[in-house]
Amino acid sequence: MLKRKTPIVLPPGKFRMGGAHFKDDKAFIATAVNDVERLIDYCGLSATSALLDWGCGAGRLAVGVRExxxxxxxxxxxxxQPELITWADKNLAGPGFRFTLVDVSNERYNPDGSLERTVASEPGSVDVFYAYSVFSHMNDEDTPAYLELIAQALSPSGKAMVTCFVEEDVAAWEENPPGYGPLDWQGRLHCTRFARWHFEDHVNAARLAVDRFEYGRETDGQSLYVLRKR
Ligand SMILES: C[S@@+](CC[C@H](N)C(=O)[O-])C[C@H]1O[C@@H](n2cnc3c(N)ncnc32)[C@H](O)[C@@H]1O
Known part of the structure; x- marks a missing residue:
């Protein structure tokens, strides 16, 4: 690990999403560094990579990358979310670290946003695409469309690590399934759950392939996928 001259700046509590996993500063940094380690192992992330953190929130992963x-x-x-990007831009941006606000629609986080979807990157420019707890709050039209945008954004050998709720033997897509997971889901798209076959159909339709699947070990019981271009 590199020695740092300045202390790491952390997003304030009100900007930290993900509940119990991020309960204090130490745990927050640990989750971020752990995700960076997995991006190194599963996706080949290195200091020379172009890394897209889609749905970055207040920049949790940036803290881990810097650490x-x-x-x-x-x-x-x-x-x-403007307030999160404004905070991250002010506190975490610098050489090699940048943040972009996209005013696109998500019924939970930006209901009045544009229906024209974008992941704000040039085609073929992204070595590693990271989307943690983003498909867990996404409708069943946006999901396949964004998987296509991920496929477009990835470089030929690029990989994407994403998390989402998937289960066997459930409806293809469901919003806030009652009695599922550790929380009492409230409001639009608090929890979006896919049947595994359905999510993987979307993956295939986007000309992506599943490189790795780990069931149920992420925040609130989400599963982890590593995807690559076909
Ligand atoms: C539960 S938070 C996860 C934040 C971050 N990935 C983390 O793990 O700390 C989900 C984030 O996805 C963002 N989001 C949802 N839909 C999006 C979209 N279409 N484009 C970009 N960000 C989106 C939300 O604004 C929110 O910050």
Missing amino acids: RFGKIRDYHGVDV
Whole structure:
């Protein structure tokens, strides 16, 4: 690990999504560094990568990247929530670290946003695409469309690590399934759950392939996928 001259700045509590996993500063940094380690192992992330953190929130992963690598060629955090991007831009942006606000629609986080979808990246430009707890709050029209945009954004050898709720033997897509998971889901798209076959149909339709699947070990019981271009 590189020695840092300045202390890491953390997003304030009100901007930290993900509940119990992020209960204090130490745990928050640990989750971020752990995800960076997995991006290294599963997706080949290195200090020379172009990394897109889609649905970056207040930049949790950026904190982990900085802690693990110090610098990176390009960390790009993208989100629909102005207050989070404004905070991240002010506190975490710098050489190799940038943030972009996209005013696109998500019924939970930005209901009045544009229906024209974007992940704010040039085709073929992203080595590693990260989307943690983003498909867990997404409708069943946006999901296949964004998987296509992920496929477009990835470089030929690029990989994407994403999390979502998937189960066997459930409806193809369901919003806030009662009695499922650790929380009492409230409001639009608090929890969106896919049947595994249905999510993987979307993956295939986007010309992506599943490189790795880990069931149920992520925040609130989400599963992890590593995807690559077909
Ligand atoms: C539960 S938070 C996860 C934040 C972050 N990935 C993390 O793990 O700390 C989901 C994030 O996805 C963002 N989001 C939802 N739909 C989006 C979209 N279409 N484009 C960009 N960001 C989106 C939300 O604004 C929110 O910040």
